[in-house]
Amino acid sequence: MTMTSMTRRGAAYYFRQRVPLDLVARFGRRELRRSLGTNDPREARSRVVRVRARAGDLFDCVRGDPMLTEVDCKTYARWWFQACLDDDWDWKQMAALRPDLAGDINAGFLQTRAQTEANIIRELNSGDISRVVLQAEEALVEDGRAEDADENSAEFRRLCAYMLRGALEATRKAKAEEAGDFTYEPTDPLFKAIPVAAEVAPVLANAAPPAPPPPLPTGPTIESLVEPFVAEKAGAKLSRKSLSDYRATLGLFMQVVGPDRPVAAITGRDVVAFKDLLRACPTNFRKRLGTDDLREAVRMNAERPEGERLAILEPKTINEKYLSNLKAFFDWARENRHIEESPASGVRVQRSKKQDAVEERHPFSVIDLLRIFAMANFTETPPDQRGYRFWAPVVALYTGCRLNEIGQLQTGDIIELHGMPHFAIRDEGDDQRLKSAAAHRWIPVHPELVALGFLDYVRRQGTGRLFSDWRLSADGYYSSSYSKWFGRLLKAAGVKTDKKTFHSFRHTVADALDEVVEGSVRDKFLGHASGSVRDRYGSKPPKQLWSEGFNRLAYPGLDLSHLRP
Numbered sequence: 001m002t003m004t005s006m007t008r009r010g011a012a013y014y015f016r017q018r019v020p021l022d023l024v025a026r027f028g029r030r031e032l033r034r035s036l037g038t039n040d041p042r043e044a045r046s047r048v049v050r051v052r053a054r055a056g057d058l059f060d061c062v063r064g065d066p067m068l069t070e071v072d073c074k075t076y077a078r079w080w081f082q083a084c085l086d087d088d089w090d091w092k093q094m095a096a097l098r099p100d101l102a103g104d105i106n107a108g109f110l111q112t113r114a115q116t117e118a119n120i121i122r123e124l125n126s127g128d129i130s131r132v133v134l135q136a137e138e139a140l141v142e143d144g145r146a147e148d149a150d151e152n153s154a155e156f157r158r159l160c161a162y163m164l165r166g167a168l169e170a171t172r173k174a175k176a177e178e179a180g181d182f183t184y185e186p187t188d189p190l191f192k193a194i195p196v197a198a199e200v201a202p203v204l205a206n207a208a209p210p211a212p213p214p215p216l217p218t219g220p221t222i223e224s225l226v227e228p229f230v231a232e233k234a235g236a237k238l239s240r241k242s243l244s245d246y247r248a249t250l251g252l253f254m255q256v257v258g259p260d261r262p263v264a265a266i267t268g269r270d271v272v273a274f275k276d277l278l279r280a281c282p283t284n285f286r287k288r289l290g291t292d293d294l295r296e297a298v299r300m301n302a303e304r305p306e307g308e309r310l311a312i313l314e315p316k317t318i319n320e321k322y323l324s325n326l327k328a329f330f331d332w333a334r335e336n337r338h339i340e341e342s343p344a345s346g347v348r349v350q351r352s353k354k355q356d357a358v359e360e361r362h363p364f365s366v367i368d369l370l371r372i373f374a375m376a377n378f379t380e381t382p383p384d385q386r387g388y389r390f391w392a393p394v395v396a397l398y399t400g401c402r403l404n405e406i407g408q409l410q411t412g413d414i415i416e417l418h419g420m421p422h423f424a425i426r427d428e429g430d431d432q433r434l435k436s437a438a439a440h441r442w443i444p445v446h447p448e449l450v451a452l453g454f455l456d457y458v459r460r461q462g463t464g465r466l467f468s469d470w471r472l473s474a475d476g477y478y479s480s481s482y483s484k485w486f487g488r489l490l491k492a493a494g495v496k497t498d499k500k501t502f503h504s505f506r507h508t509v510a511d512a513l514d515e516v517v518e519g520s521v522r523d524k525f526l527g528h529a530s531g532s533v534r535d536r537y538g539s540k541p542p543k544q545l546w547s548e549g550f551n552r553l554a555y556p557g558l559d560l561s562h563l564r565p
Contacts, residue, residue: 006036006048008340013044015051020143021075056144068148068155073162074190076139080132081166081191088174093273113175120168129160132167136160165190220338222266223259226250229332239433241477249325252294263333268343271326275347278318282310315349323348362499363507366557369397371493373560383453383565384460388467391457392482394563396502398446398553399423400509400526403502405439407478408432409466414445414458418544420551421445421455425527439527444547453565509553517549525550 007014013036024030032055036047123131129151136159137149150156169186176184186192229250230243256274257266277294285297288310301310313322323344330342364372372378372393381390392406399406405425410432413424423443427434434440445454458466473480483502490496506526513522524542542550 006044012036012039013041013048015048017052017055020145021079021139023143024075068145068153068159073155073159076136076159077162077166077190079139079166080135080163081170081186083135084167084170085173088170113171113178117168117171117175120164120171124161124164124168127157127161129157129164132160132163136163162190217262217264219262219264221260222250222254222257222263225263225329225333225338229329232332233328239477240474241480245321246325246329249322250329252322253326255294263330264339266330266339266343268345268347271323271344271347274326275318275323275349278313278322279315279349281313283313285310319348361501361503361507362497363511364495364500364504366555368493368495368500369508369555369558371495372490373563375489375493377489378563386453386457388470388482389485391454391467393486393502393505394449394452394560395454396505397508397555398449399443400506400513401425401443402435402439402506402527403479403483404477405434407467407470407482411458411461411463411466413466414455415442417442417541418547420547421450422541422547435527438524441524441527442541442547443525444550446553447551448560451564452560456565508555512553512555513550516552516554517546521546521549 017032036044140149169188169191173184257270280298282301289297289300327344330344333339415424425441486502
């Protein structure tokens, strides 16, 4: 736990520091706070160093004798007593949020309560402080009293013994509550009450009164801000699907925090609770389980026999869809001065490199491609009747374009550069949108596409959309309905797997481009952001040498001559 921090309230920056546990009674408050007198973040960071040093000097001055006193030991013991109760509560909440783990958690509690109590009593009688020694050392170090964390000193061992007594009382209280007794009061004199020590009373008499607790946050509720947020996103030319996803994510989140909760009262713990529910959430649960309730869906799936449970959301989906949408909402709320800091900042599902590899789409092999382009959709369609279902896979194979980028092409997007025809992937039309700024790019029309009659098809279309019979789906994307049709085609061809979809064409092209152009040039043609502001590919066309290199793209063993007019 960090002792100091720099926070912003409105335009000004403030210094905050937790008062060390052993000095709370002397200061009459648990936290120091003062304005840094600036709204410049750099100056604030400079000033916070000086203020922190002064706070440390103040603590040393007030503390005087660094030796652990009886009052210090009691203070830390009471803190540990409450920490043990809080930890017990957190485990109970985990059991409620993760029904699949509830049995193990509850069984562990029931089996270990009595044993834990007996073990602590034995440790107290034998002088064994190993159970709490690390926690005691960490608390002292965090309070600037590392020199007191000496396991050989009588004062430190007394502190650990008092903390053991706190753990014992917390165990007994939890044990009583498990049996339905919520009236349990500690029997150990250390925890019956928290009297003010006589040696501290004079200090308190002259101390400033403790600061009143901060008022509960008020302001607009999360429900009242959903539509203003979505309306502003709609003005940014987002698709209907994206807007629908925002509403769906916020709807699920409100099931966790409640729609009437002021947005300023939402904490990082709320976001983490939402994340933990998503980690146990079955995919497409509304349709498959017949419920709109997230908690209910998690419970229903957990109650299924182990071999019949539905697949749960992938970490990538949670991070890049649900948590990303939630972060966008709180960033918007912060920018519009509804909150000071985003509670969703930094919250994500941790993923290993192995998980990334498992979730990644696989490229098509040459055998896969031969099977795909041997299907009747390609071999039995006369050249003058070829439409988007024929051309989309072929264009993807020789451009690496995303499906929606192909669907929104205009005939005017086929332009001449360096004496060669190119695709201009851009978002200048009403129905055109790109995934990112880096997606704005130019890609050569590969010689194989020319040989298959693609430019003749473009000339026959005249003006307007290149694939005029390809309809926009209800969610605002050209890709949605086509990707389902293409999935059925892959299945019929014997190619379909969970990792092979239309998007596999991009991976196929990426692998093939590695043989003909440098990695940075490959990323430009694929529309990947390089991370360099100076290297925004969307700002200028490719060099002639790059386009010539792209046209050498080839798939050894793949022959599409049977599709040429």
